[in-house]
Amino acid sequence: MQIILNEALKLHPLNKSKIIAGVKGLNRPIDQFGVLETPDSFHFVKSNEFLMTTGYLFKDNTELQYKIIKELYNRGVCALGIKINRYIKEFSPEVIDFCNTYNFPLIYIPNEYGWYDFFSPLLYLMHxxxxxxxxxxxxxxxxxxxxxxxxxxxxxxxxxxxxxxxxxxxxxxxxxxxxxxxxxxxxxxxxxxxxxxxxxxxxxxxxxxxxxxxxxxxxxxxxxxxxxxxxxxxxxxxxxxxxxxxxxxxxxxxxxxxxxxxxxxxxxxxxNRKFSAKQNKFLLQLVNNKIIDKIALLCESNELNIDLYNDYIVAVSKDSPISQYEDLDKIYTFIENNINLKYKVLSAFEFNGNYIVFSPVNRDISSIQNYKNTKLKIIKIQKEFKSFFHINDFSFGIGTYYPSIDGIRTSYNEAIRAFESYKKFFNKDFIINFKDLGIYSILSNPAVNKDIQNFANKYIKPIIAFDKKNNSELLITLKYFFEYHRSFRSCAKEMHLHHNTIRYRLKKIEELCHVDTASENDLLELEISLKLLPFINKSIDN
Missing domain, CATH: 3.30.450.40 (GAF domain)
Incomplete structure (x- = not known):
């Protein structure tokens, strides 16, 4: 027998759902329910069926998202419930617009429950x-x-x-x-x-x-x-x-x-957790508020059991997959047990992707050892997050140690800058200390981005174009040439080639880039351009 969707959403655990789109379609009837997980399963759905999915079948394909949602609507499906952040983080704007236009309910359902938990009360009512x-x-x-x-x-x-x-x-x-x-x-x-x-x-x-x-x-x-x-x-x-x-x-x-x-x-x-929404909010205010009332902060930190008499080195990731669709109780429990208690740190997170780690400083050891200890913790925390959220990339920037409450915010800002500076050049996992940014601190300055791109493209872009057209290896040869201290024979040995082949390739590079490899200045500019290769790759991709 039928149940109206809006009434079904009153039953636990469906009452923890959130409407993503199609809110005007909640008066649709439910005759049956099922799970949508295989690529061809949408061919077998029935009219007035309430479907649920993890989104695996269209996790990397926004076109398929739209195609399936449209087909479900055309087949008279009641609604689609999805576990956000299992395999997809969000739907494309086209899908959202379609659902809102045709009043097709798209519903977030909480991740922590199994299919039976959702279907059991409906089955009880229907049969x-x-x-x-x-x-x-x-x-x-x-x-x-x-x-x-x-x-x-x-x-x-x-x-x-x-x-x-x-x-x-x-x-x-x-x-x-x-x-x-x-x-x-x-x-x-x-x-x-x-x-x-x-x-x-x-x-x-x-x-x-x-x-x-x-x-x-x-x-x-x-x-x-x-x-x-x-x-x-x-x-x-x-x-x-x-x-x-x-x-x-x-x-x-x-x-x-x-x-x-x-x-x-x-x-x-x-x-009964020690890490709560109140602590999270307090730590975010600590690093984001420009004006700090230290006395008020110390009083509030005592109530929340946060030690502000200690100093902290702050690390930040902007790759956090935590969203408003997550079961936040589950997130707080994970962070407390698997991060804070396990590694003796404090944590805070925002839905914009920021995840912040406050690693306490041991004043009895050197600054170098404190940085080393902090980085080792971050490496382990990085692995915890990858395992828990089933993600591959999770990078961190780490700030510098400064004493006092004011130093926490300074360390945080440096961690943000370290992350953003390195992220412009490297897409893969990284953990970078602000003090180790080196030349990337200068190169990441937006004011010089255009000049850097022009400088690097002047030398590297012709080589990339030639390699692509002729299936050659000029760029990799240049890389080995500088890695092996500009030695033709060492480079040839590493590449299993004759040293004359390396000389021939360098001559070709001279012609393409209009440089003289006998000139120390030209060689330096080639080497710097090669160091900027990640920046060039990103500009080409864009």
Missing amino acids: IIQLDTNKDILNKMTTLSDFILNSNSFDEIAKHIYKIFNIPCYIHINYNDISASYPPKSSISKIQITKLIEKFQNTENTFAIKDIKRIVFEDKSILFSDIKHKTSCYGYIILYEKNGELNFENISLFQYVLTCVQSYVNRFLNS
Whole structure:
């Protein structure tokens, strides 16, 4: 039976979705649902189908994005939900315009949930509940998720679950051994959780429905499930059936309850983090505000448990994939556990791509050793981010050490400059200290960009054009020639050629560039031009 899309989006976890485009189409009906992941799967979709995808099938092809979205619309698909930042960061402007023009809903769905989590409540409504009760059940489920997710304690949740099923409920959370049961003094509160866990893990006990087992314990029937997020187990939830009186429909509703409780537990654990949105905001203000009230900052930093009496070397990446579509609770947890606590640093991030690391300075060692230690941390943090976000490129600029609170902002600005200066020349991964920028600090100055390009192209562009036309290796020969200290024989040995071949190629370069390789000045200009090759490549690409 049909469900209206706007009503489906009230159910957890779809209630955490965001509308990317096509907001006027939320009154579309849902007859069925499915997953869109293979290149030809859009040929088999049905009218009024609610599709979900990771975007893998069109991750590197904006034309295919548009083609598939248009085809889904033409086939009468209800909507497309997508997990942003799994394989794509955003849709092309053409796709957004199309969806808005034709009222085709394009919906961000949170990454941390599996397909079953999204489909389970819809399946419950569509295939178990009768037509005349569907609206009442939908309202009941919406109220249920709102109550659980906005509860103040696990005791409140246990009591509410008891009211729904009219049987005792027990919740156990591993964190600080938290327990809640309702009724408070029922026999279920006296059951040893370890014995139930053993029975739950016993493969002889089968599942009554996904993730939920019916266990016989002391001649009583118990519905038992672990509370988990991905592979991590946070705790357990139990319904004390006594005589197995819950039917399949109620067990299915319990499955929805479980999904809501899992989200509440995840948020509860995240609220106990040491790294929070408040700390993130404070650190961003610290580096972005030009006027600093040091006394006010120190007072606020004490409340947030941030040590501003220490000095910091600041590192910045502008390649961060963190966006407003991410599950931010998940991001804060990752940064706290995998970055801040692990490497003893502070972090902050913005949605514009800036990710900032504050590495504390050890005043008992030299500045050189502090820079070395900071760079080693950044190398490890770089690997953590690549693994967590499944990305290949994640570069950093590192500032200089300055004492005091004012020095933190100065170090930050240098880190930004180091990143931006190097990024103009190198697309691949890099970690560059501001103090090691050298000539790139001058070359990255916008005021001299045109002069640099003209200078480099004067010598290198003719060589590149000749190599491309004749399939030759003049440019690589010139590179080896300078690497091996302008020695014809050393260059020839490295390239497995006769030294006369190298001489012939250098003569050809003389003709193309109108230089004399016997002139020290001409050789110097050739060598400098060669050093600017990354800059030339980027200008050619553009």
